[in-house]
Amino acid sequence: MVKVTYVACDGTETTVDAEVGASVMQTALENNVDGIVGECGGAMMCATCHCYVDEAWTDRTGVRGDGEDDMLECAAADVTPTSRLSCQIRLTEDLDGLRVHLPEEQV
Amino acid sequence: MPLAPIEKDVTLDQLNVDPYPIYRRMRATMPVVRVASARRTFLTKAADTRRVKDDPELFSSDDPQTPMQRAFNAHTLMRKDGEEHRRERMAMQKAYTPKVIKTNWAQVYRDITKRYLDRLPRGETVDLFKEICGPVSARILIHILGLEGASDEQMMRWSQNLIDGAGNFGWAPEPFEVTDRANAEMDAHIESCVARHKAEPNDSALSLMVNAEDPIPWSQIVANIKIAIGGGINEPRDAMATIVYGLLTNPDQLEEVRRRDAWDAAFEEGVRWVAPIQASSRLVMADTEIGGYDIPKGDVVMTIQASANRDEDLFEDGENFQVFRPKNLHQAFGSGPHHCAGANIARRTVGEIMMPALFERFPNMTLPDPDAVKWRGFGFRGPINLPVTLN
Numbered sequence: 001m002v003k004v005t006y007v008a009c010d011g012t013e014t015t016v017d018a019e020v021g022a023s024v025m026q027t028a029l030e031n032n033v034d035g036i037v038g039e040c041g042g043a044m045m046c047a048t049c050h051c052y053v054d055e056a057w058t059d060r061t062g063v064r065g066d067g068e069d070d071m072l073e074c075a076a077a078d079v080t081p082t083s084r085l086s087c088q089i090r091l092t093e094d095l096d097g098l099r100v101h102l103p104e105e106q107v
Numbered sequence: 108m109p110l111a112p113i114e115k116d117v118t119l120d121q122l123n124v125d126p127y128p129i130y131r132r133m134r135a136t137m138p139v140v141r142v143a144s145a146r147r148t149f150l151t152k153a154a155d156t157r158r159v160k161d162d163p164e165l166f167s168s169d170d171p172q173t174p175m176q177r178a179f180n181a182h183t184l185m186r187k188d189g190e191e192h193r194r195e196r197m198a199m200q201k202a203y204t205p206k207v208i209k210t211n212w213a214q215v216y217r218d219i220t221k222r223y224l225d226r227l228p229r230g231e232t233v234d235l236f237k238e239i240c241g242p243v244s245a246r247i248l249i250h251i252l253g254l255e256g257a258s259d260e261q262m263m264r265w266s267q268n269l270i271d272g273a274g275n276f277g278w279a280p281e282p283f284e285v286t287d288r289a290n291a292e293m294d295a296h297i298e299s300c301v302a303r304h305k306a307e308p309n310d311s312a313l314s315l316m317v318n319a320e321d322p323i324p325w326s327q328i329v330a331n332i333k334i335a336i337g338g339g340i341n342e343p344r345d346a347m348a349t350i351v352y353g354l355l356t357n358p359d360q361l362e363e364v365r366r367r368d369a370w371d372a373a374f375e376e377g378v379r380w381v382a383p384i385q386a387s388s389r390l391v392m393a394d395t396e397i398g399g400y401d402i403p404k405g406d407v408v409m410t411i412q413a414s415a416n417r418d419e420d421l422f423e424d425g426e427n428f429q430v431f432r433p434k435n436l437h438q439a440f441g442s443g444p445h446h447c448a449g450a451n452i453a454r455r456t457v458g459e460i461m462m463p464a465l466f467e468r469f470p471n472m473t474l475p476d477p478d479a480v481k482w483r484g485f486g487f488r489g490p491i492n493l494p495v496t497l498n
Contacts (some may be wrong), residue, residue, distance in 0.1 A: 032434075040446035041161040045196075045206075070197050074451070076205040107205070107454055 001095035006033045006048045007054075020093060024086035024100060025049040035102035042087035047074040047087040048106040054099035058082055061089050061098070077103030111139045111148055111400040118146050122485040126385070127426065130414035130453040136149070137476065139398040147409040148402065153418040153438065155273050155397055156410035159389055163188050166389035168445060170407065173388065178272025179332035180338075185445070194424050196448060198323045199331050202251060202312035203448055208455045211249060211310050216456055220464045225469075226242035232475065235351060240344040247456055248339045250333055253304055253311025256295055262340060266291045274486055290333075299334055339449055343457050345489025348375030348479035350462060352490055353428035355474040360430045365466065369430065372456030376430045379422075379437035384487045385413035412438045413488065460489040461473065471498035473497045 004027055005015045016028040028036040030050075034092070037048035044067055053061045065088050074081050085099065114137065117129055122145070134142055150156050159166045176182050184195040201207060208216075223243050227233060245262040249255060254262070270403045272286035274303050297313065304314040312335060316328045323331075350373055354361040364373045390431050391406045402408065416437045419424035423432075440447035447453070465473065473496045474480070480490045 031216065039440060041157065041442040041451070042443070043161065043163075043442075043444040043446065043447075045444055046450065047445045067197070070200070072148065072202055073206075074204040078450070107451065 002025070002091055002093060002098070004091065005097075006051075006098045007099060007101045008035050009102055013041065018091050019027065020091055022091055024051065024089040024098070026087070027091065028086065035106070036086060037106045038087060039107075040087075044071050044085060044087060045074070047071050047085065050075040050077060050079075050103050050106060051084055051086045051089075051100040052080060053081045053084055053089070055082060055100060057095070057098050057100075060094055064088070075103070076105045076107055079100075091099065108396055108399060108401045111397075111402070112137050112143050113141045113143055114149075114272055115145060117141045117142055119485060123483060125482070126413060126488075127417070127450045130417070131426070134414060134418060135235050142409075145409065147407050149409050149411055149414075150375050150397065151418075152335060152398065152413035153413050153415035153421050155308045156412060156415040159410050160387070160438075160441055160445070161396075161409060162332075163444050165392055165395060166408065167392050168192075168389060170388060170390040172407075173273070174275045174278060174283075174472050175273040177278075178269055178275065178328060179333055180290050180489075181326060181333070182452060183330045183334050184288060184327075185334055191342045195323055195327050195331060198316050198319060198328070199312040199335070200448060202253075202315055203452050204308055205451050205455065208452060213455070213460065215250055215488055216460050217464065219243060219250075220461050224419075224464060224468045225490075227497055229469070230495050230497045235495045236344070236348045236490055239461075240347045240351075241340065241463060244340045244347070244456075247343075248336070251311060251452060253309065253313035253341070254296065254300060254332070256300065261279075261292070261296075263338060265293055265333075266336050266340040268332060270341060270487065273316050293333060293336070294329060312318055316450040319488065335449070336495070338447075339452075341487055342449070343485075345383040345487065346374070346378050346453060346494050347457050349381045349383075350457070350489040351465070351493060351495070352372060352474065353377055353380060353430075353478070353482060354466075355472065356477050357428055357430075360428070360485075361466075364430055368463075370462045371454070371458050372435075373430050373462065374454060375435045376428060377436065378434065378439035378453075379416045379435055381482070382412045382416050382437070382439040383482070383487060383489055384439070384441070385484065386411050386486055387445075390400070410438075410441075412441065417466055438446050449473055453486060468472065469495075470494065471496070 004018045016031040025038040034041045039048045040046035109428045138152045235452040242259045258403040268285050272282045275282040386409045394404050395402050440450040485492050
C-alpha cells in the first residue's frame with residue numbers, strides 16, 4: 001500500500017491508500033475522488049483523467065508515454081509541463097506520498 | 108462452467124419497440140444470455156459490459172462478419188484495434204477537442220441554433236425532432252467535419268443510409284444499393300472540399316487530415332469522415348430529443364435545472380436514461396468466462412450499454428429520469444479504445460448550447476401528449492417524434 005493525495009482545484013485534499021501497480025486514475029475512481037472521470041477506462045482515448053503532478057514528484061513519475069502528448073491536447077483544461085494523464089501513471093513503492101493536482105474541468 | 112442460457116422468446120421487434128423491461132428481467136434472472144433472435148450473447152450488467160470494452164485484446168472490434176464494411180465500402184476504424192485504430196482516430200481527434208470547440212466553434216454553433224430556432228412558430232405545436240434535433244445536429248456536424256456545401260437533408264440521409272446499411276445483418280441487397288448511392292455522393296462531396304481546405308486550413312476534421320504532415324491514406328480519410336457522418340447526427344439528435352422529453356415530463360426537475368443552470372447534468376442523465384447507442388458487438392478472441400459462464404472463442408458478445416446504464420448495482424431508480432443523481436457513472440459513450448470520439452462535442456453542443464438556447468427561447472414549452480411520443484430502436488434508440496407546443 002502507498003498513499004496518494006489528490007488536490008482539487010479549490011485546494012481540498014483527499015489522501016487515499018492505493019495498491020502498488022494500480023494507476024493514479026483507477027485509484028481515484030475506486031476511492032470516489034471527485035475531479036477524475038476516466039471515462040475510457042485507461043485506454044488513453046478520452047483525456048478525462050488529466051492531472052498536474054506536484055513539482056516535487058515529477059522526477060519520480062517520469063515522462064509522458066507514447067501518444068500521451070497527443071491525447072493531452074484533447075484535455076478540457078490548460079495543459080502545462082507537469083500535465084499527465086493519470087491513467088498512465090502506475091503506482092510504485094517509490095511513489096508513496098505522491099501528490100497530484102486536479103484541473104477545474106475534465107469534460 | 109456451463110454455457111450461458113439461451114433466450115428463445117425475445118424477438119428483435121420486441122427489442123426495437125421497448126427493450127427496457129426485457130433488460131431489467133435479464134439483469135435479474137439471466138444477466139449473460141444467448142439471445143437466439145439476435146444470434147449474440149447479451150451482457151446486461153455494467154461490470155461485464157465495461158470489462159469487455161476495456162479488454163480489446165480478448166474482445167475485438169475487428170469482426171469480419173458485420174455488414175459495416177460492405178455498407179461503408181471500407182474497413183473503418185470502428186472495426187479496427189490497436190495501433191492502426193489509434194492512428195486513424197488521432198488523425199481527426201483534435202477537431203473534436205473541448206478547446207477547439209470553445210475557441211473556434213462555440214459561437215458558430217450558438218448562431219446556428221439561434222437561426223434554426225428563429226424559424227419556429229410561437230404558439231403552435233411542432234415536431235421538435237424533425238424541425239430542430241436532426242437539422243441542427245446536421246448543420247453543426249458540417250462545420251466540425253469541414254463539409255461546407257452539403258445540405259442538412261443530404262447529411263441526415265447519408266447518416267441514416269450508413270446506419271441502415273451497417274445494421275443490415277440480414278444482408279438484404281437493397282440497403283447496400285442505397286449505401287452505394289450515398290457513398291458515391293459522399294465521395295464526390297468530400298473530394299470537392301479538399302482544395303478549399305488545402306488553401307485555407309482550419310480545425311475541421313477533414314482539414315486536419317488532409318493537411319497533416321504524415322497523413323493517413325485517402326481511403327481512410329474518407330472512411331473516417333463517413334464514420335463521423337454516421338455517428339454524428341442521429342446520436343446528438345436522439346440525445347437532445349430524449350433530454351427534452353425527460354425535462355418536459357418532469358417539470359420539477361426542469362425548474363431545478365434552470366435554477367442551478369445544470370444543463371450538463373440534464374445531458375448526462377438523458378444519455379444514461381436512454382443511451383443513443385444502446386448496444387455494441389465484440390468478437391471473442393479466446394475461450395473465456397463471463398459471469399460464471401463459458402464464453403467460447405468466436406462467439407460474438409453484445410455489450411448492452413442501455414442495460415448497464417440502468418444496472419441496479421450502480422443506479423438507484425435507474426428506470427426513471429432523475430437529473431440530480433449523486434453519481435452518474437453511465438456508459439453511454441462506451442469505454443476502452445473505442446470510447447466515443449464525439450463525446451466532447453455532444454456534451455458541449457447539446458448540453459451547453461442547444462438545450463439552454465431552446466428553453467430560453469421557449470420557456471413555457473409543453474409536451475401536450477407524452478403518449479404521442481414514439482420510441483424506437485434496438486442498436487440506436489430515441490424518440491422518433493416530439494410534438495411540443497412552443498411558448
